[in-house]
Amino acid sequence: MSHAADLPAWVAVITALFVLLGAALAMIGSFGLLRLGSFYERMHAPTLGTTLGIGSVLIASMLCFSVLQTRFVLHELLIAVFMVITTPITLTLLARAALYRDRIEGRDEVPLPPPPPECREDAAREAGSDGDSPRSITPSRQPDDRS
Amino acid sequence: MTRWLPFPGLTLLLLLLWLLLVGSVAPGTILLGAVAAVVSSWVWLRLELPAVRFRRPLAALRLSLVVLQEIIRSNNAVARIILYRGTRNRRSGFVRIPLTTRNPYNLAALACIITATPGTLWVEYDSADNTMLLHVLDLIDEEEWVRIIKTRYEMRLMEIFG
Numbered sequence: 001m002s003h004a005a006d007l008p009a010w011v012a013v014i015t016a017l018f019v020l021l022g023a024a025l026a027m028i029g030s031f032g033l034l035r036l037g038s039f040y041e042r043m044h045a046p047t048l049g050t051t052l053g054i055g056s057v058l059i060a061s062m063l064c065f066s067v068l069q070t071r072f073v074l075h076e077l078l079i080a081v082f083m084v085i086t087t088p089i090t091l092t093l094l095a096r097a098a099l100y101r102d103r104i105e106g107r108d109e110v111p112l113p114p115p116p117p118e119c120r121e122d123a124a125r126e127a128g129s130d131g132d133s134p135r136s137i138t139p140s141r142q143p144d145d146r147s
Numbered sequence: 148m149t150r151w152l153p154f155p156g157l158t159l160l161l162l163l164l165w166l167l168l169v170g171s172v173a174p175g176t177i178l179l180g181a182v183a184a185v186v187s188s189w190v191w192l193r194l195e196l197p198a199v200r201f202r203r204p205l206a207a208l209r210l211s212l213v214v215l216q217e218i219i220r221s222n223n224a225v226a227r228i229i230l231y232r233g234t235r236n237r238r239s240g241f242v243r244i245p246l247t248t249r250n251p252y253n254l255a256a257l258a259c260i261i262t263a264t265p266g267t268l269w270v271e272y273d274s275a276d277n278t279m280l281l282h283v284l285d286l287i288d289e290e291e292w293v294r295i296i297k298t299r300y301e302m303r304l305m306e307i308f309g
Contacts (some may be wrong), residue, residue, distance in 0.1 A: 005153055025226065028230060030231075031229060032229035036229065040239065044284045045229060047265040051222060052266075074167055078168065079250070087267065088261075088263060095269070095270040099271060110241070113273075145272060
């Protein structure tokens with residue numbers, strides 16, 4: 001059953017524009033996955049599809065189906081909420097796995113882990129702080145704490 | 148009452164979610180949704196979550212608008228980088244950002260915001276040091292990023308969740 005014929009022209013045009021925008025962003029994101037250099041850079045590309053890309057498609061869907069009044073339009077908001085909550089979990093997990101691998105392999109472009117707790121306690125005692133205070137951006141590190 | 152309904156607000160939210168998903172308000176749906184919501188709220192009790200204080204819904208609304216605007220802006224920026232620049236004339240890198248808050252809800256929300264914004268990625272959080280590692284696709288100035296994360300997001304989140 002298709003209601004596409006019942007759709008007023010202006011709604012159809014706006015819906016089409018949003019769907020195209022979403023599809024284009026998803027495609028650019030996938031293209032970036034191929035084109036960008038390192039693993040960490042590549043991880044930025046798919047977020048185009050999962051934010052504004054999916055957002056555009058959802059706006060198009062809400063507009064189209066609320067004009068046709070075939071169902072409740074708030075379904076799409078739920079999809080957006082679930083995307084926002086679940087995507088960062090996957091991405092952060094992937095990033096941490098890559099970071100762990102690169103540190104084990106001793107790659108230079110990856111930042112060192114923060115110093116181990118005993119060094120940190122020493123430093124905190126010297127500084128006379130309780131360790132709660134914000135630290136400098138590049139905490140002092142032992143040169144040999146990566147083996 | 149408190150034994151059967153440990154989290155009344157969250158239980159109600161779950162019931163609303165259920166009704167939205169099913170898309171009907173028939174008595175049977177409400178009954179089934181209520182049972183599901185109450186039973187899952189017992190699971191939360193087992194998780195021993197830290198108490199959440201959600202204050203200032205207006206500040207939350209303002210923050211969502213800022214995030215929305217930032218997502219649109221950075222989608223455009225990242226799309227341009229992918230299409231026109233590739234890996235030329237650009238440096239990506241890591242920035243370690245010292246955080247002020249230790250509230251888990253603030254940290255979770257911050258991770259969602261940062262990762263949902265194209266061009267920035269939450270890589271690691273160190274609870275002993277209370278710092279996070281940020282990966283930026285187009286890194287120009289490290290200090291600038293520390294300032295952006297702290298003033299644009301962290302301060303606003305601390306207003307909301309404390």
